[in-house]
Amino acid sequence: MRALATVTVALALTGLAGCPDQPGPPACVVGDPSQPIELTLLSRDGGSQITPLHVPMTAVPLMVPEQGGQILLVGVRARNLDGCSLMLTTSLRDPCTDEVLTVERRPVLLAATADGWAEPAADSTSQWGNLAVCPNAGATRDLQGQHYLLRVAVEADDGRTAEASLEVVPTCAAGDDGCLCQCQAGYDLGDECPSGLEPGTPTACPAS
Amino acid sequence: MRLAPLGLAVALVACSDPSPPFEPWNLEVLGPDQGFSLRVPPFEVPAGHESQNCYFVRVPDLHAGADVLVDEVKTAINPGSHHMNVFRVKTLVGLRPEDGAPIKLGDLDATVIYGADDYAHNPCWQSSNWADWPLVANSQHANPDDPYTDWKLPTDVVIRFTPGEMLMVQTHYVNTTDQPTEYGANVGINFYRHQGAGPTQDMGTLFATQQSIRVCRSNPSVTYSGTCRFPNPVTIIAANGHFHKRGRQFDMFAWDGTSEDPPAEAARFYRSSAWDDPPMAIDLAVTPPARGGIWWDCAYQWTAPTVVTCDDVDAKDPDHAGDCCYTFGGNTDVGEHCNVFLYYYPRVESDVFCN
Numbered sequence: 001m002r003a004l005a006t007v008t009v010a011l012a013l014t015g016l017a018g019c020p021d022q023p024g025p026p027a028c029v030v031g032d033p034s035q036p037i038e039l040t041l042l043s044r045d046g047g048s049q050i051t052p053l054h055v056p057m058t059a060v061p062l063m064v065p066e067q068g069g070q071i072l073l074v075g076v077r078a079r080n081l082d083g084c085s086l087m088l089t090t091s092l093r094d095p096c097t098d099e100v101l102t103v104e105r106r107p108v109l110l111a112a113t114a115d116g117w118a119e120p121a122a123d124s125t126s127q128w129g130n131l132a133v134c135p136n137a138g139a140t141r142d143l144q145g146q147h148y149l150l151r152v153a154v155e156a157d158d159g160r161t162a163e164a165s166l167e168v169v170p171t172c173a174a175g176d177d178g179c180l181c182q183c184q185a186g187y188d189l190g191d192e193c194p195s196g197l198e199p200g201t202p203t204a205c206p207a208s
Numbered sequence: 209m210r211l212a213p214l215g216l217a218v219a220l221v222a223c224s225d226p227s228p229p230f231e232p233w234n235l236e237v238l239g240p241d242q243g244f245s246l247r248v249p250p251f252e253v254p255a256g257h258e259s260q261n262c263y264f265v266r267v268p269d270l271h272a273g274a275d276v277l278v279d280e281v282k283t284a285i286n287p288g289s290h291h292m293n294v295f296r297v298k299t300l301v302g303l304r305p306e307d308g309a310p311i312k313l314g315d316l317d318a319t320v321i322y323g324a325d326d327y328a329h330n331p332c333w334q335s336s337n338w339a340d341w342p343l344v345a346n347s348q349h350a351n352p353d354d355p356y357t358d359w360k361l362p363t364d365v366v367i368r369f370t371p372g373e374m375l376m377v378q379t380h381y382v383n384t385t386d387q388p389t390e391y392g393a394n395v396g397i398n399f400y401r402h403q404g405a406g407p408t409q410d411m412g413t414l415f416a417t418q419q420s421i422r423v424c425r426s427n428p429s430v431t432y433s434g435t436c437r438f439p440n441p442v443t444i445i446a447a448n449g450h451f452h453k454r455g456r457q458f459d460m461f462a463w464d465g466t467s468e469d470p471p472a473e474a475a476r477f478y479r480s481s482a483w484d485d486p487p488m489a490i491d492l493a494v495t496p497p498a499r500g501g502i503w504w505d506c507a508y509q510w511t512a513p514t515v516v517t518c519d520d521v522d523a524k525d526p527d528h529a530g531d532c533c534y535t536f537g538g539n540t541d542v543g544e545h546c547n548v549f550l551y552y553y554p555r556v557e558s559d560v561f562c563n
Binding site: 064065066067068069070071085089091098099100101102103104105106107109121123124125126128130132135136137138139151153182186187188189190191192193 | 296298299335336338339340341342417418419420421422427430431432433434435436437438439465466467468470499501503526527535536557558559560561562563
């Protein structure tokens with residue numbers, strides 16, 4: 001199905017048995033760690049609503065974090081791993097230039113769900129990638145309303161890694177002039193932001 | 209051995225000998241031909257408390273309305289200072305100059321909002337209030353043996369001010385056992401005018417901050433990383449990193465802007481292992497790849513709070529995990545930071561903020 005996110009998995013064959021002095025699988029293991037890690041992309045909005053990301057060009061909400069600017073909250077739903085000790089790497093790449101606009105790495109915990117998977121708690125912002133998007137002084141196109149390649153990778157304590165990527169459209173909330181302004185190409189830090197900015201729609205990459 | 213007791217006694221005397229008295233700093237007051245001086249009036253910080261104040265002052269007109277070009281910044285800061293930052297005031301959100309009390313910063317009229325240690329409510333502690341205020345300069349250096357930082361910019365590189373533009377000087381003092389303010393709070397800043405007549409290049413600044421950090425008792429060793437890109441090819445000339453008591457290592461690297469993997473060690477240009485006196489690298493000449501930027505790593509080791517209790521730390525945790533988790537916040541005993549202060553040239557279009 002074209003709509004599915006691309007998933008690549010790298011599997012290390014060592015270190016899967018857990019600690020010898022701990023009988024049985026650790027409490028945080030979900031699925032079968034002898035199998036490749038499976039994952040799908042998630043995004044979260046400011047209201048703790050989690051949305052799976054399967055369909056290319058999905059609008060992903062930008063939001064204002066505690067320290068200002070505009071971020072995406074993105075993460076993974078995964079299984080066949082220990083969800084209590086993961087390093088999460090998130091990034092946004094401009095498919096028009098192949099440049100990486102922003103990268104973030106952080107330790108996260110994924111909590112087991114009833115269906116045998118694990119995902120970040122909806123109300124815990126620190127367990128999600130806080131991917132800084134706007135402003136970005138290196139951007140050559142608008143940062144919102146346009147398509148960018150979102151990549152999310154996890155690395156487990158045992159060294160196994162997995163990643164998924166999908167083209168998404170970072171999107172300001174309707175009427176959020178501050179977001180629209182900071183996410184414009186050419187925004188200079190401290191610029192006065194006019195009201196009534198239009199969000200625009202995704203366009204093809206400019207001819208080089 | 210008859211000499212041994214004497215040697216022991218000498219050693220004990222030496223160990224109990226108080227440190228030499230602090231020599232008050234002395235910073236020349238600049239005339240209009242030399243630049244301009246800011247002097248924060250001395251104040252006391254009660255033991256066991258912190259103090260963050262926001263002072264607003266306008267750049268003076270030194271020469272018939274012409275831009276003020278500065279090529280040297282010198283600070284003198286009494287020990288106990290956690291940071292002193294200067295920003296250009298832009299969008300006003302919750303921190304407004306007109307809400308401050310009148311005060312003098314040396315000869316210049318100013319206003320001040322006293323944040324005291326009300327980190328939960330006072331607007332001087334809420335960093336979203338200055339998210340689009342470009343950084344001008346900062347110092348985290350307030351050593352009792354050497355309270356000065358003398359930062360000379362490279363030849364013909366200048367900080368450009370417009371007469372009348374509003375600056376915010378933010379002081380943060382800590383008076384605890386691990387960062388004592390024994391001699392009172394006192395901050396002086398001199399901005400020295402560029403004296404050359406030839407062409408100059410403007411200095412740009414980069415301020416970056418990591419969102420939603422979390423350092424917990426049950427997961428005590430954690431590292432957070434981020435990136436920030438420049439708008440044009442630049443030379444990095446100075447940098448310093450900022451974290452709090454759990455901070456163990458702050459690294460900055462040149463980043464190529466194309467890779468999602470951490471840069472190689474050879475690309476590292478800054479390291480700090482001291483949360484309470486981080487080095488200010490002022491003689492850098494780092495040129496990241498074109499279309500590149502910087503990558504930083506903030507590594508932490510959980511330790512128990514030294515002034516408050518884990519109950520206080522837990523009360524601030526938005527996740528209410530009960531795991532003594534330090535989260536983003538200005539108070540050094542309760543919160544953590546991962547902030548980059550960096551200076552480069554040329555500034556072409558914009559200063560840089562990465563959240």
